[in-house]
Amino acid sequence: MSASADGIDRAILVLDRALRTLTGTVQSERPSPGSDVPETLLDAGQKQRSAGLMRVNHTGEICAQALYEGQAMVAREPSVRAWLENAAREETDHLAWCDTRLKELGSSPSILNPLFYAASLGLGVMTGILGDRISLGFVEATEDQVGEHLKDHLGKLPAEDGRSRAIVSAMRDEELAHGEGALAKGGESFPVPVRRFMRLLSKMMTTSTYRI
Ligand SMILES: [Fe+2]
Numbered sequence: 527m528s529a530s531a532d533g534i535d536r537a538i539l540v541l542d543r544a545l546r547t548l549t550g551t552v553q554s555e556r557p558s559p560g561s562d563v564p565e566t567l568l569d570a571g572q573k574q575r576s577a578g579l580m581r582v583n584h585t586g587e588i589c590a591q592a593l594y595e596g597q598a599m600v601a602r603e604p605s606v607r608a609w610l611e612n613a614a615r616e617e618t619d620h621l622a623w624c625d626t627r628l629k630e631l632g633s634s635p636s637i638l639n640p641l642f643y644a645a646s647l648g649l650g651v652m653t654g655i656l657g658d659r660i661s662l663g664f665v666e667a668t669e670d671q672v673g674e675h676l677k678d679h680l681g682k683l684p685a686e687d688g689r690s691r692a693i694v695s696a697m698r699d700e701e702l703a704h705g706e707g708a709l710a711k712g713g714e715s716f717p718v719p720v721r722r723f724m725r726l727l728s729k730m731m732t733t734s735t736y737r738i
């Protein structure tokens with residue numbers, strides 16, 4: 527196959543994944559941790575709060591798909607690419623779990639998702655180009671932040687919403703494992719100022735998608 531045909535094939539694959547991610551047609555390989563938890567009757571305020579938080583988490587998982595996709599696309603070592611793709615598979619489950627929960631709460635994903643997907647894909651590619659050690663370091667810094675933010679959500683989600691809580695709690699464990707795995711794979715630990723800047727960026731995402 528010629529180089530340009532190969533390029534077109536890859537572009538179609540990227541577009542196909544983006545469309546599937548953004549239209550909510552991804553399937554989870556593992557059942558949702560919330561599926562065993564009985565549904566409780568939430569009042570309107572609790573439902574709105576849960577939906578807002580789960581919408582933020584859903585967008586976070588959209589970003590994770592795009593980041594890992596971008597990073598894997600340009601990873602140098604085949605074993606690093608395989609590691610990134612494996613973590614991305616768990617993120618696909620997270621995305622599907624959040625999507626289902628949002629629907630159960632009578633709500634829908636953020637309208638800003640295409641924007642965050644595109645920005646994250648670009649960021650993933652840029653980070654990947656800087657080399658595998660930086661790319662894996664970026665995974666660790668991101669997952670560390672996501673873990674903190676999910677812990678914060680466990681404090682904010684209504685105590686009555688066991689289903690959302692089970693999902694967030696399982697996701698948190700896996701995000702932390704992704705972070706630890708990335709360091710073990712040779713990732714470089716990011717300095718505090720970079721982490722602070724990343725926190726600022728994620729704050730923009732979390733405050734906007736809570737409502738829209
Ligand atoms: Fe995730």
Ligand SMILES: [Fe+2]
Binds near residue numbers: 590613617669700701
């Ligand atoms: Fe993760």
